[in-house]
Amino acid sequence: MRVLLIEDDRMLGSALRDHLAAHGHAVDWMMRLAPAEDARAAVAYDIILLDLNLPDGRGLDFLRTTRKRGDLTPVLILTAMDQLTTRIAGLNAGADDYLVKPFDLSELMARLGAVARRYNGKPSPVLTVGPLVIDQATHVASIEGKPLDLTAREWAVLDRLSQHPGVLVSKAQLEDALFSFGAEVESNAVEVYVSRLRKKIGPGLIQTSRGLGYRLGPG
């Protein structure tokens, strides 16, 4: 997933960025609202992780503006303010979930996955495509019960494709899910990861529409 992380604390922000990247997500980490707003306008993020107290404004205002512009990107609030009223205000402003600091990274990942699934209309974290079973909660993909050893990037490609099985995902969308701002992207990077993935899950589960993109599902 392409994640927009808005967090002004360096120690927490860097740990979150690394953890998300290690789980195959492409993370753009912003420490201020202004660049975060620019990034939000430029990229179709899969989820936004939003701190509420930022040096140049309030996260709730950012959230309200985002929703006012018709942007329905899921937002998970990360804040040190645990008051019920703040939380209810956050949810009323359009947040999808709310996590109070300090939190476990595993808890964050679970919430992140749940919010993303809810957004995609898939309440169950387990998806089955032919012999392939993808558990988005545990980040485990298996073929006929045997877990596959996927790298973070390979998982990211599979995760992005599995969000809408059978639906065409463009190369640009896959690049967005794989790489954050500033990352050096080889022109054939997507093809490389799709090729590696096909070798692991077997041919015939990822279809190529030449010049258009890729689709998860039997041919």
Add this chain to the structure above:
Amino acid sequence: MASASLTRRLIWTLTVAAVALWIVAALLAANTLRTRLDAAFDGGLKETGERLLSLAVDSLGSDGDEPRHGSEAHEVPLYNDSEAEYIVYQVRAVDGSILLRSHDAPEMPFAVPLVRGFADSGQWRVYTIDTPEHDTFIQVAEASQHRTDSLWGSVLSLLWPIGLLVPLSAFGIFLAVRSGLRPMREFSAQISERHASNLTPVGDAGLPSELQPVAHAVDAVLGRVRSALDAERAFAANSAHELRTPIAGSLAQTQRLIAELEEGPQRGRAEQVELSLLRLRSLSEKLLQLSRADAAISGLAEPVDLLPAVKVLVEDARRADSSRDRISLSIDAGAVLAAPIDVDAFGIALRNVLENARVHGDAAEPIHVVVHTGSVEVTNGGTLVPPDRLSLLTNRFSRGDTEAEGSGLGLSIVDVLMRQAGGQLDLMSPAPGQENGFCARLRFIS
């Protein structure tokens, strides 16, 4: 020592002062009256003397050519002698002998010289006047007792209203004081309504000018208390942010480190650090809640609906629990849960009670959250808590007989918050209707 009643003191002081003033006024009036009465009576005496003199001389002349002397003096009879006379007269010759006297006049001559004018003779006030020939005198006398009686009659008529005046003035003063002190009573009631959650200014609208400086002083004190409490609450809220963020950073970095390290002693040490950070997180959380409870955040002037908060908090507890289905929520039909408590304070209270049930209850048994009108009950399974230990659970840093990790602060925080909102935390073991287990009830007294 019982405090003196201002009303009673005012009634006493004003009544005594009014009576004293009345008496002084009556005495002054009596003095003036006496002077005026003396002048009036003297005028009457003089006029009577002057009128009687010619009549008496004529009378003496008609009785004979020569006036009679000494014992021959005769008494003028009365047509009606049923009442005693208070004005009498004697007609006397130059030698002092009585020639004629009125019916009630003494037989002996008045002991005053035969000199024109007024004189006092024991019990008589006497006016003497003589004929132009200076051979016959008439002495008209009035009994002094008559004057005294008249004076006292007048003075008493001035004094007797005091008997009526005392109760009437006391009652009047009572009404006046009561009415006059009404703004003070209202002002006092307004001040007594102020507490940690209501520190709004009292204001001086409608107050008499004497009380306005007091109202200003009270408002100044309330303002300082409000500022101090706001500062304390802001500090508690800011501390939460300032403390949670670095703990969150440290915990996330440590968990990243654990994820990146291979199995081995270094990873073991990192896990120890993570464990310490988790303990620190839990303890700091409780201390922050305690500092906010101590900053009196709980009570509100008006009741708020708490049912939405209960649903959110139960859902939170379910997500935090390893077994999501362990926690059930049931709400009595038509139950109303509204209380004058800050929603965040209620959130802290119910979250602690739920956490207590999750952490210290039997993990294999369900947790029931039941909402009745005016109360929320959280019941969990587990062994009995003895009564002596139960009563100590709301003490700070007091922990039950449990293996589970806990700060010993949770129920103490709940107790403080509930009392601030005028409610109560009831702890029961066994849980009602069960043979064991534990029940914590947040009860709001209507």
